[in-house]
Amino acid sequence: MQRISLAIIGLGKIATDQHVPCVRRGADFEIVATASRNARLDGVENFTTLEELLAARPDVQAVALCVPPRPRYALAKSALLAGKHVLLEKPPGATVSEVQSLAALAVARDVSLFATWHSRYAAAVEEARRFLEPRAIRSVRIEWKEDVRHWHPGQQWIWEPGGLGVFDPGINALSILTEILPSPVFLTAAGLEFPANRATPIAALLTFASEAGFPVEAVFDWRQTGPQTWDIVAETDDGVLRLSNGGTKLVIGERNIEIAEKPEYEALYDRFAALIRGGRQDVDLAPLQHVADAFLLGERQVVEPFED
Amino acid sequence: MQRISLAIIGLGKIATDQHVPCVRRGADFEIVATASRNARLDGVENFTTLEELLAARPDVQAVALCVPPRPRYALAKSALLAGKHVLLEKPPGATVSEVQSLAALAVARDVSLFATWHSRYAAAVEEARRFLEPRAIRSVRIEWKEDVRHWHPGQQWIWEPGGLGVFDPGINALSILTEILPSPVFLTAAGLEFPANRATPIAALLTFASEAGFPVEAVFDWRQTGPQTWDIVAETDDGVLRLSNGGTKLVIGERNIEIAEKPEYEALYDRFAALIRGGRQDVDLAPLQHVADAFLLGERQVVEPFED
Numbered sequence: 001m002q003r004i005s006l007a008i009i010g011l012g013k014i015a016t017d018q019h020v021p022c023v024r025r026g027a028d029f030e031i032v033a034t035a036s037r038n039a040r041l042d043g044v045e046n047f048t049t050l051e052e053l054l055a056a057r058p059d060v061q062a063v064a065l066c067v068p069p070r071p072r073y074a075l076a077k078s079a080l081l082a083g084k085h086v087l088l089e090k091p092p093g094a095t096v097s098e099v100q101s102l103a104a105l106a107v108a109r110d111v112s113l114f115a116t117w118h119s120r121y122a123a124a125v126e127e128a129r130r131f132l133e134p135r136a137i138r139s140v141r142i143e144w145k146e147d148v149r150h151w152h153p154g155q156q157w158i159w160e161p162g163g164l165g166v167f168d169p170g171i172n173a174l175s176i177l178t179e180i181l182p183s184p185v186f187l188t189a190a191g192l193e194f195p196a197n198r199a200t201p202i203a204a205l206l207t208f209a210s211e212a213g214f215p216v217e218a219v220f221d222w223r224q225t226g227p228q229t230w231d232i233v234a235e236t237d238d239g240v241l242r243l244s245n246g247g248t249k250l251v252i253g254e255r256n257i258e259i260a261e262k263p264e265y266e267a268l269y270d271r272f273a274a275l276i277r278g279g280r281q282d283v284d285l286a287p288l289q290h291v292a293d294a295f296l297l298g299e300r301q302v303v304e305p306f307e308d
Numbered sequence: 309m310q311r312i313s314l315a316i317i318g319l320g321k322i323a324t325d326q327h328v329p330c331v332r333r334g335a336d337f338e339i340v341a342t343a344s345r346n347a348r349l350d351g352v353e354n355f356t357t358l359e360e361l362l363a364a365r366p367d368v369q370a371v372a373l374c375v376p377p378r379p380r381y382a383l384a385k386s387a388l389l390a391g392k393h394v395l396l397e398k399p400p401g402a403t404v405s406e407v408q409s410l411a412a413l414a415v416a417r418d419v420s421l422f423a424t425w426h427s428r429y430a431a432a433v434e435e436a437r438r439f440l441e442p443r444a445i446r447s448v449r450i451e452w453k454e455d456v457r458h459w460h461p462g463q464q465w466i467w468e469p470g471g472l473g474v475f476d477p478g479i480n481a482l483s484i485l486t487e488i489l490p491s492p493v494f495l496t497a498a499g500l501e502f503p504a505n506r507a508t509p510i511a512a513l514l515t516f517a518s519e520a521g522f523p524v525e526a527v528f529d530w531r532q533t534g535p536q537t538w539d540i541v542a543e544t545d546d547g548v549l550r551l552s553n554g555g556t557k558l559v560i561g562e563r564n565i566e567i568a569e570k571p572e573y574e575a576l577y578d579r580f581a582a583l584i585r586g587g588r589q590d591v592d593l594a595p596l597q598h599v600a601d602a603f604l605l606g607e608r609q610v611v612e613p614f615e616d
Contacts, residue, residue, distance in 0.1 A: 101519055
């Protein structure tokens with residue numbers, strides 16, 4: 001099958017660490033151009049802006065938007081209006097409403113819009129979903145604790161309004177949660193810890209209720225040094241499921257489930273290719289909705305200033 | 309036609325000022341019971357809790373939930389599970405997700421759920437919508453400025469997390485905006501002013517973009533003494549529309565449009581009866597979504613403490 005010509009927009013850390021190498025290992029896409037303010041990719045044509053790229057390279061069929069969420073909407077709208085298929089890094093936008101608007105535009109232009117949640121493609125997520133589907137869940141507890149200095153060195157936008165703060169990693173946990181649970185959950189209470197000098201939270205405690213009745217609690221913390229924790233534990237009537245290391249390791253009861261490894265972004269681009277070839281959309285806003293609800297409902301606590 | 313037997317839950321200010329008198333003036337409903345912690349309504353059976361009411365009065369067909377948003381979900385779920393039609397005062401819930409959950413439950417139980425936005429029934433709103441529909445809009449400006457001490461005397465829940473603060477009246481403006489505009493808008497920036505001693509904002513400045521390209525700006529302020537302002541002004545290619553006094557007065561260009569007065573809650577209960585008799589739902593979450601987006605994206609500013 002002919003490769004889909006792809007442009008990468010925003011050559012930051014996630015693009016160079018994940019998008020570029022995973023696309024190049026796969027057989028579905030060929031990177032033919034990039035647009036980025038400062039960075040370049042060897043072997044392809046590089047532009048400074050998306051507008052220049054769209055004007056110069058009408059052969060581009062799809063674009064992957066790897067810029068921060070605030071500028072994403074305008075770029076996505078331009079690309080959709082130009083008839084390109086669009087992949088949105090997570091979170092898909094700065095607001096829920098703007099992504100709903102993009103989804104309607106994609107349908108109107110008959111191109112594929114893919115609001116990605118890369119953690120849903122972690123190796124053990126699908127197996128966890130299959131285990132939980134027929135079972136009665138008693139409770140779910142999420143711990144997502146990491147060191148912001150290690151994972152987001154010098155990234156100022158995460159601390160600015162709309163930058164999500166600790167929800168930037170926490171939304172990965174919520175994207176897994178909403179994928180593996182058989183029925184929806186909704187937030188009932190939230191506590192958000194804001195450093196005195198920052199506009200976004202460094203820690204959060206979320207309490208959800210599920211339609212099925214069991215409680216879900218999530219703790220997000222960006223101040224964890226030493227071992228990092230990305231765990232989801234579900235107690236069921238048929239044993240405890242422990243999905244750890246960001247969805248890559250699965251233990252059920254005492255039994256370690258062997259899972260064939262596949263990098264998240266390879267599976268994610270498999271899906272983007274399938275959406276494009278099937279003429280379909282994938283825009284699930286539930287994880288971002290829960291974050292917006294947490295800001296709406298959350299109780300704010302001011303904690304000590306954070307310095308990079 | 310036989311009247312629909314209705315129970316009013318939460319006999320606070322909005323129930324006694326609006327729901328009870330408007331229902332009694334109409335021909336569609338008969339109030340047969342209430343549930344309220346402290347208040348009673350003469351001439352009907354009064355309960356302390358919804359559970360007692362549902363157990364004692366299986367003849368009740370519909371309930372109107374006039375309690376604050378935080379406890380609303382649990383009551384709505386109980387009523388829907390008991391097979392009752394449910395009317396939700398605005399805002400319909402404490403989070404967007406919980407109302408989505410209720411909407412799915414109402415469909416499953418084959419009863420009507422009505423997430424009301426009473427300002428949409430203000431006398432001149434429909435005429436404003438009809439004027440704007442075929443015209444090119446250039447810009448929209450909302451000013452919603454009132455005195456919180458006058459309108460919410462001693463209501464502590466509006467200042468608590470999830471209480472919405474100035475968005476409690478502001479969401480009325482957003483409910484009118486999303487009703488009269490021919491295409492969706494989405495938030496691009498927000499500034500929120502929080503009193504140093506309160507968990508919700510006392511003022512907000514919202515900037516929206518519209519899919520059609522024109523800008524929308526909204527100013528909400530709870531510190532306005534003297535004349536109160538509830539205005540929406542739209543500039544179009546065919547003159548300026550000025551919808552003022554909370555949607556009840558309409559001036560187009562220099563021309564004052566005469567509108568037959570009908571109290572908002574009478575029109576609202578007309579619609580609830582039509583939904584029940586037609587077996588339909590009306591759950592539009594756009595106004596609450598914009599508020600959640602404003603909390604998600606907004607830049608927080610701390611202003612002087614507010615004392616009742």
